[in-house]
Amino acid sequence: xxxxxxxxxxxxxxxxxxxxxxxxxxxxxxxxxxxxxxxxxxxxxxxxxxxxxxxxxxxxxxxxxxxxxxxxxxxxxxxxxxxxxxxxxxxxxxxxxxxxxxxxxxxxxxxxxxxxxxxxxxxxxxxxxxxxxxxxxxxxxxxxxxxxxxxxxxxxxxxxxxxxxxxxxxxxxxxxxxxxxxxxxxxxxxxxxxxxxxxxxxxxxxxxxxxxxxxxxxxxxxxxxxxxxxxxxxxxxxxxxxxxxxxxxxxxxxxxxxxxxxxxxxxxxxxxxxxxxxxxxxxxxxxxxxxxxxxxxxxxxxxxxxxxxxxxxxxxxxxxxxxxxxxxxxxxxxxxxxxxxxxxxxxxxxxxxxxxxxxxxxxxxxxxxxxxxxxxxxxxxxxxxxxxxxxxxxxxxxxxxxxxxxxxxxxxxxxxxxxxxxxxxxxxxxxxxxxxxxxxxxxxxxxxxxxxxxxxxxxxxxxxxxxxxxxxxxxxxxxxxxxxx
RNA sequence: UCCCCGGUAGCUCAGUUGGCAGAGCAAGCGGCUGUUAACCGCUGGGUCGUAGGUUCGAGUCCUACCCGGGGAGCCA
Numbered sequence: 001x002x003x004x005x006x007x008x009x010x011x012x013x014x015x016x017x018x019x020x021x022x023x024x025x026x027x028x029x030x031x032x033x034x035x036x037x038x039x040x041x042x043x044x045x046x047x048x049x050x051x052x053x054x055x056x057x058x059x060x061x062x063x064x065x066x067x068x069x070x071x072x073x074x075x076x077x078x079x080x081x082x083x084x085x086x087x088x089x090x091x092x093x094x095x096x097x098x099x100x101x102x103x104x105x106x107x108x109x110x111x112x113x114x115x116x117x118x119x120x121x122x123x124x125x126x127x128x129x130x131x132x133x134x135x136x137x138x139x140x141x142x143x144x145x146x147x148x149x150x151x152x153x154x155x156x157x158x159x160x161x162x163x164x165x166x167x168x169x170x171x172x173x174x175x176x177x178x179x180x181x182x183x184x185x186x187x188x189x190x191x192x193x194x195x196x197x198x199x200x201x202x203x204x205x206x207x208x209x210x211x212x213x214x215x216x217x218x219x220x221x222x223x224x225x226x227x228x229x230x231x232x233x234x235x236x237x238x239x240x241x242x243x244x245x246x247x248x249x250x251x252x253x254x255x256x257x258x259x260x261x262x263x264x265x266x267x268x269x270x271x272x273x274x275x276x277x278x279x280x281x282x283x284x285x286x287x288x289x290x291x292x293x294x295x296x297x298x299x300x301x302x303x304x305x306x307x308x309x310x311x312x313x314x315x316x317x318x319x320x321x322x323x324x325x326x327x328x329x330x331x332x333x334x335x336x337x338x339x340x341x342x343x344x345x346x347x348x349x350x351x352x353x354x355x356x357x358x359x360x361x362x363x364x365x366x367x368x369x370x371x372x373x374x375x376x377x378x379x380x381x382x383x384x385x386x387x388x389x390x391x392x393x394x395x396x397x398x399x400x401x402x403x404x405x406x407x408x409x410x411x412x413x414x415x416x417x418x419x420x421x422x423x424x425x426x427x428x429x430x431x432x433x434x435x436x437x438x439x440x441x442x443x444x445x446x447x448x449x450x451x452x453x454x455x456x457x458x459x460x461x462x463x464x465x466x467x468x469x470x471x472x473x474x475x476x477x478x479x480x481x482x483x484x485x
Numbered sequence: 486u487c488c489c490c491g492g493u494a495g496c497u498c499a500g501u502u503g504g505c506a507g508a509g510c511a512a513g514c515g516g517c518u519g520u521u522a523a524c525c526g527c528u529g530g531g532u533c534g535u536a537g538g539u540u541c542g543a544g545u546c547c548u549a550c551c552c553g554g555g556g557a558g559c560c561a
Contacts, residue, residue, distance in 0.1 A: 050522090051521080051522070051523090053518095053519095053520045053521070053523055054520090054523095055517085055518050055519065055520055055523085056516095056517070056518060057518085057519080058519070058520085059520090060519075060520050060521075060523090062521085073520090073521080075519080075520090091522095104519095105519065106519065106520070106521065107521085108521055109521085126495095126511095126512055126513080127495070127512085128495095128511095129495075129496080130496095131495085131496060131510070131511050131522090132510090132511085132522045133496075133497075133509095133510055133511075133522060134496090134497075134510095134522085135496065135497080136496085136497075138553060138554070139496070139497090194559090230561090251561080253559090253560075253561085255559060255560070256486065256559090257486095257558085257559065257560075258486090258554095259555090259556080259557085259558090259559095259560095260554090260555080260556095261560085261561080262559085262560070262561085263561090266561070268561065347557085348557095357557090357558095358556095358557080358558095408560080408561070409561080410561085411560085411561065454561060455561075456560090456561030457561085458561085459561060460561095469554090481552085
């Protein structure tokens with residue numbers, strides 16, 4: 001971090017409720033205080049009480065500012081001017097505490113703050129919902145405005161942040177350009193799921209054409225519009241000019257999916273690389289997952305230790321394994337053979353031509369291989385029209401990365417860049433060639449082999465943190481029937 | 486959308502064969518203590534998801550609906 005002049009010094013008039021830009025940039029967080037080499041010196045922390053323990057002779061306040069998993073314990077003695085008011089503090093109160101950083105005689109923390117001043121900035125009411133006990137995740141979702149103050153969600157949000165940063169770092173270091181693909185789209189680009197309609201028409205009295213149908217020509221965009229289900233097609237446009245690009249933004253699916261792995265609004269990462277075929281795609285995907293997971297392990301050790309202890313025992317070993325060992329590679333045909341020879345009694349029998357079920361993916365990644373598996377070359381009939389058709393005419397250059405517990409975390413492919421084949425595939429899929437005129441036009445002018453993949457960001461966060469439900473991997477989950485906060 | 490499980494105090498849950506609605510935590514009050522989700526005592530706190538039905542009597546049995554969870558499908 002930058003060394004700014006005067007950093008860590010107390011503001012002249014105290015307490016200062018409002019910090020200037022310079023002071024905000026300079027303020028020392030609990031994370032940095034706890035990382036100090038040794039005790040000593042004046043510090044000031046601003047945050048919310050995780051707990052307040054009032055003993056007869058003194059009070060113990062654990063102040064968290066969200067910068068790290070642990071809080072800083074402040075010890076308040078009766079000599080403090082507003083000691084009686086401090087006695088009334090409890091879990092959730094907002095405070096500013098200043099004092100000397102000293103070695104802690106208590107066994108559970110290295111340092112503590114011997115308070116010289118305590119300002120009570122915000123108290124809590126008797127009905128404050130967060131208690132110093134375990135709450136169910138279901139209940140916490142109903143109080144999403146307080147949820148980030150909990151151990152689990154606070155840790156998830158820090159991991160989410162670290163993973164976001166690692167994603168940008170990975171691509172930026174390799175010369176990828178960050179492309180902002182549109183959120184509003186006019187066509188159901190790849191048929192990937194149900195779309196949310198975007199309209200400004202009066203739902204109770206829309207304009208109608210001569211036949212009585214809703215006249216979308218009168219709508220805001222002069223035609224039907226939707227929220228994007230993927231930035232891939234736009235990423236292909238950019239890749240065929242800028243070589244390597246990636247998108248990282250919100251994506252929307254209006255499917256009525258009620259599972260622990262689906263959200264109606266989620267974030268997706270989609271790199272797209274020109275002059276790249278399936279092998280390169282797989283290599284980038286593997287390096288990408290390893291880099292991001294490795295970066296989180298390094299950036300958030302305390303948060304990860306919490307997940308290991310309380311949420312998903314074994315998660316750290318699983319992640320380290322992912323970072324250290326090469327991914328297994330199988331073709332779809334090989335995977336089918338392995339599954340058929342497994343002797344397993346699957347609910348859905350395996351045969352060449354049908355898509356792999358969750359139980360099959362989990363068997364491959366968790367039991368048969370025991371580490372991430374990349375399955376390639378799926379039957380053309382079960383994959384999207386834009387995937388490159390192999391010479392056998394029955395498989396496409398698709399790849400799925402399967403990880404233990406979560407299943408498919410990355411799906412990608414080499415794209416069909418041959419005009420004649422793509423035209424044929426669009427028609428075979430029953431799609432309207434006219435809708436894809438620009439996508440086809442790209443194949444007429446300077447078309448090159450290119451490939452990319454998509455990663456569901458919340459599924460990555462879910463995999464890394466071990467939270468059972470994807471709704472805990474995003475600060476404000478949107479699912480069928482629920483969009484509060 | 487389909488299958489299974491659940492909904493009882495602010496929270497987490499128990500509630501027997503249909504027979505007076507309970508505990509822990511939280512809250513309020515008091516006590517104790519360099520404390521660690523502190524501890525001890527007392528007090529207050531209920532439309533048993535909603536609407537019907539069976540019954541002398543329903544938290545408990547039946548029906549429908551709502552909400553939550555798990556699984557499947559769809560997918561990232």
